[in-house]
Amino acid sequence: MQEFSLLSGDDYVELYKVLKVQGLVNAGGDAKHVIAEGMVTVNGEVDTRKRKKCVVGDVIEFNGVAVKIIPAE
Template identity: 75%
Template structure:
């Protein structure tokens, strides 16, 4: 059974969103500090690889995985 993927639309005109902001906005952590902590601890994957860069620029097509959740960065319609 596969994990459902939640879409995260970029703001209109934006080319990327920082990794910690995705976790924070999606409500997967209590705030920005907690997001940065779980990223630094190696608990977050981007495109199936652990990424410890808090301010990694996530672009359309990137898939973020944390705590059994998957979020895909998509373009705003």
């Protein structure tokens, strides 16, 4: 499982940014498309909100890859 560390001072990260920064898609537009198509899950449930606020402990899955949101270091 991959990890995504929040930036210092941030309480959340938007869903599409996780896919983009982790390299699971080529660009933000691609991320928004796969989310809208229902291809991404958050904590095991499909979520089609591109700007969903993901917080520490959330697990995002796409294309067989899981990413867990962790606190800033």
